[in-house]
Amino acid sequence: MLIGLFTKGMTMLIFVSGSVVISYFITRFIAYLVPVPVITEIFLWSGTIVLSALLLMGVSYSYVYHGFGAQTDIVRRRPSAGNKVVFTFDDGPSKEYTPEILKVLAEKGVRATFFIVGIQAEKHPEIVKKIVDEGHEVGNHTYGHITVPNSPAPRLAAQIMRTNLVILQYSGSYPLYLRPPRGLYDMRMRRIAKLLGQELVLWSISSQDWHPRATPTSVTRRVIEKTSGGDIILFHDSGSLLGGGSASRRSTVEAMGPIIDGLRAKGLEIVSLEEFMGYPAEITRRASG
Numbered sequence: 001m002l003i004g005l006f007t008k009g010m011t012m013l014i015f016v017s018g019s020v021v022i023s024y025f026i027t028r029f030i031a032y033l034v035p036v037p038v039i040t041e042i043f044l045w046s047g048t049i050v051l052s053a054l055l056l057m058g059v060s061y062s063y064v065y066h067g068f069g070a071q072t073d074i075v076r077r078r079p080s081a082g083n084k085v086v087f088t089f090d091d092g093p094s095k096e097y098t099p100e101i102l103k104v105l106a107e108k109g110v111r112a113t114f115f116i117v118g119i120q121a122e123k124h125p126e127i128v129k130k131i132v133d134e135g136h137e138v139g140n141h142t143y144g145h146i147t148v149p150n151s152p153a154p155r156l157a158a159q160i161m162r163t164n165l166v167i168l169q170y171s172g173s174y175p176l177y178l179r180p181p182r183g184l185y186d187m188r189m190r191r192i193a194k195l196l197g198q199e200l201v202l203w204s205i206s207s208q209d210w211h212p213r214a215t216p217t218s219v220t221r222r223v224i225e226k227t228s229g230g231d232i233i234l235f236h237d238s239g240s241l242l243g244g245g246s247a248s249r250r251s252t253v254e255a256m257g258p259i260i261d262g263l264r265a266k267g268l269e270i271v272s273l274e275e276f277m278g279y280p281a282e283i284t285r286r287a288s289g
């Protein structure tokens, strides 16, 4: 706890002093290029202040969306997990693709985690039940696939709690994991997750299966090439809920078998999130997709 606070404090200090120093030299350079005879001193210091304020604003913006420093409450990957990796599927359940994916996972003996959308679960409760019956885990991906940072606090809390109840009702167990749509979270979501006893789980490898030009081969190649031990892999078992991406998940279904075989050939073991989370947390990095 103290070490975490110290690391955060040191990170902030480095960022603040770093941006002041950088801004000072940029301003000096501008003053050198454009001679400002009388007000040089004033120009130098006001320029430094304005520039560092802009830099810090930029940094705090990226802090909200990606995070820097020790955010041990947000899981993206776990290098301590050795050769173990995790499969996660977002946005379902869907009638078209989830049962087909479940079939491949059963054939290959792989346990995965499905981050489901509450409204989708209410449409297909029998698929939620099937997911759990076949040994997979279910996580919360909000009720209506909302954009977290844009949502007012009461709506955000309702979206998460309602989905927890839906999952509890259909699967019989309380979801331990929470994943914000598109990986966009903020401090409020972190606090709600803590309050509800849930962990924020992001990913370190995106299969890019949502891409309009994704093919079974491109998805397979990308995942096998990029994945190493400790990674959490993101797939989608439902068509685009965001707009922009492809509505078909045919590539995901067809790539599943080859990806499992390819990762195993690399010596990787695909485990459940529950097992994976047993490894100690460490300082997180930016998600790669």
Ligand SMILES: [Zn+2]
Pocket (backbone or CB within 6 Å): 090, 091, 141, 145, 181, 182
């Ligand atoms: Zn999503």
